[in-house]
Amino acid sequence: MRYRLTVNLEKQTVDRKDLPEEAAWLGGRALLDSILLAEVPPTCHPLGPYNKVIIAPGLFAGTTMPTAGRLSIGAKSPLTGGIKESNVGGMAGIVLSQLGMGALVIEGEFSSPSLQVLLIRQDSAEIVEAPELKGLGNYDTVAALKERFGQKVVIISIGPCGEMKMAAATVAVTDNNGRPCRHAARGGLGAVMGAKGLKAIVIDPQGARPLKAVDAPAFSKAVKEYTKIVQSSKRTTFLQENSTAGLVDVNHARGSMPTRYFTAGSYERKDAINAERLKELIRQRGGSMGHTCMRGCVIRCSNVFNNENGQYLTSGLEYETIVMMGSNLDIDDLDTIAQIDFRCDNYGMDTIEIGATLGVLAATDLFVFGDCKRAIALIDEIGQGTVLGRILGQGAVTTGKIFGIRRVVAVKGQSLPAYCVQSIKGLGVTCATSPQGADHTSGFVSEEPLSREGHVERSRDSQINMVIADSLGLCLFTGLRAEHNLFVRLVGPLTGKIPTEADIRSIGRDALWQERTFNTRAGFGPGHDRLPEFMNTEPLPPNDTVFDVEDEQLDRVFGEYPGHS
């Protein structure tokens, strides 16, 4: 039986209890949503004592299933004001699950100015003081904690942005090499940890063992089938060879690659930042392609990027970062982008939100598109918390507000990811309607990208299926979404309680309903399910398209708002 650990920082207590029977099929996002809705008052201040940080490994995390060890981290978001689940790779999901943990709930508010660290071992959990970590970046934090608690520990941590309670602050998770380069990046969850005075969670893997399925042979058989599907997919080959940087050419060709803050969907100098260029630099300098963020991954979409001297600079240089810090800022230099990526990981800030924020700032005289040095300097200002940095660290919407700039590309306070949805309209429907705010991982839709019709069902199904994947712990890139029958044959043998395909779908549908219920009570209404108005009227080159899906269709994705019906 998986357990739930409740840590109250105010009372300085830890409490370990079995998860209830009815949570048998719930992991990751679905489990997190159910706890958040039940226990966090939707109208509470996100940085106040009533908010909780909830961490839950996906249901398959820690089993023999590869590429299924994702971790959900959530809270009421300081960026959106609504519910937030941010999904992250790295080793924490696997190890927490193998130690038996189903959910970790961090509540209360630590009032001392000293920072706290939660230390989780096989049979214990304790809160320890760590004033020496104050202001440290994630890399130094991880080094100090390994020094103190052993080199093998897996670490979840925040950088100075989280300590400063910035709405773009991330939660970092160490990867397969022990580096804090995988991030639950969206929605400002690092600020919620920071507000609670919790700098890090240290997990000692001693005693971690792969989870045993109730019906091991049946589970093993289904895992083989699953692995074969993933390994034989063209997507896997593409990602192994190109990492997500391969999406640069795809989105450039489709006209959906944000350039100069979403004023164009293709970039004339995309060859300077695409996968070919990335691979060329990695060949020259060392580093690696086909890197894994978690143990045993069969997709291996990550990479390690070295600097000009052949020394490690950053890992997981991803499509989103390359575009939001590259073409989006008219920066055509992978070295600059990689330096920014390292800094963002180290300070603990979301590269999507901050890339968007610098894009907004380009409408003032404080930043000029293409200025690499200034971009790096501004990232440093955020990490150091100068007055300007404090503005930028709150993200694009706040920055736009401060400087009187109306053209901000965000939904529910969260910036759009690296997709111009005027040229991939199904994804626009998801970005508008997702309870998570604008997010490509909430339900990707790429069919008929320029059509204004037909996306309602696609987006709804994709959002439901994405919640299922986020709940089972499946990486987005397994590509598995609608394979509910296979999920039946995995979940049943693992848990000993056999679901129907309808039960699987219910995991996704119910969780989405819970997210929307939370948001409604937090004060959201249909008026929040909208893209910025200029996207409806400003034609986007090269397709010269606008986002013209009608409001009425957006409202049909989920029908009535819960409680508004």
Added chain:
Amino acid sequence: MRYRLTVNLEKQTVDRKDLPEEAAWLGGRALLDSILLAEVPPTCHPLGPYNKVIIAPGLFAGTTMPTAGRLSIGAKSPLTGGIKESNVGGMAGIVLSQLGMGALVIEGEFSSPSLQVLLIRQDSAEIVEAPELKGLGNYDTVAALKERFGQKVVIISIGPCGEMKMAAATVAVTDNNGRPCRHAARGGLGAVMGAKGLKAIVIDPQGARPLKAVDAPAFSKAVKEYTKIVQSSKRTTFLQENSTAGLVDVNHARGSMPTRYFTAGSYERKDAINAERLKELIRQRGGSMGHTCMRGCVIRCSNVFNNENGQYLTSGLEYETIVMMGSNLDIDDLDTIAQIDFRCDNYGMDTIEIGATLGVLAATDLFVFGDCKRAIALIDEIGQGTVLGRILGQGAVTTGKIFGIRRVVAVKGQSLPAYCVQSIKGLGVTCATSPQGADHTSGFVSEEPLSREGHVERSRDSQINMVIADSLGLCLFTGLRAEHNLFVRLVGPLTGKIPTEADIRSIGRDALWQERTFNTRAGFGPGHDRLPEFMNTEPLPPNDTVFDVEDEQLDRVFGEYPGHS
């Protein structure tokens, strides 16, 4: 027949039409609400082309009725994101009405960087360029416009804060002495004018004549009755003798006077900023008490405050400003407060919102309570638009966000006025539930201030009656609220169409419903009708009370949200 003037800045057109027959009883806030709901898309960007600035004199403005010439200015608010009507004195309401205008609607977005001025004459309206006004304060703007268009013009204008699109930017209206010291201060309406590139509206009073009632003898009789009620009221005597500064002692005694940013409800040095001290300084230096903001006012609550050399410094030194810039910041010096008041009027910023903002800032090392020089310097930073000033100019909620400060006293993004509602709970119910955001003028409730029960009906009635007053053009201080029978005998003879008492009540009820409908469509829900959570738990000295009216009661003030039912 009153006319509606529609000014499209994008097309550079002006269009004059009679108001429709069914608007006969509608003026001010009710008329404004109906136009806003019908014509402004609730989800539009407040600073974008789809928002409109709507200006409407109260129904009685320009008649022989004294103290009834208030003007409503409204738009979708950049501060709250909801509907906003801000009510202002000064001469514009009377003069516009006497020129026959019922409503002025400013739409579209002027794309040139040059500023525009709207010139309204008896028989014409035209848009003229005024690049020379760029960056000017309201006092210099008014001086320049009088130089250009004649000394007798009445002016509605914005200062640099409006030009910079700050969410705390006001719209200034010249008073009975031609000074830009009466402000439609709340909700950032100056930013909406600024976003449209409209610096000022110049009204030439040539041809303005008191409005004739359809049944002049009956109207005249009712006006006499009204005037007698107002003149004989104790409130009138109190305000004439003390101006609103008299409320310092009242609120101090009740324990509802914000001190050191709402951490106490009484101020140990209140004698340094109360009415007695104000009158003492005015006696010593000249200036005046019993001053009128508009012609013919029988209440005369305004004052003129001179500096130490006996020269004019500011006018209308009001309770809200004295407290929000005084005890709220631990500033016990009326000279400092008056200097701040002048600067706020000149830069065009809301003294309530900015006083609250400096209170929030006191939680950082950027401001220390009681530092008069620093407070003035920070006001100047806002007016000059430094990076820090840009933050502060967005108000308390944004400032709190930027600096990671949770303890912010606001509802729907708008700061509470100078009342600690833990010690005047009925007003707290209004501040929580008003569609306007926290606002003492939306429905004052002072009965049983420490009781947690009994305020639902009081607040509802007070909010409805306040809309009626705001629609008829009555000053808040007439004290007339529930005198629906008298209103019948005024509205009937004036318009020639006799209402019932129920019709009068409907004016208020329908307009509130329209405001709430707009807000719902803009994305508001019951979750927004809440005071900040710390007010429910943090006892406020000297009464050591918390705001303990239950959420369920707050939701009962208006019942279901429109469209949520």
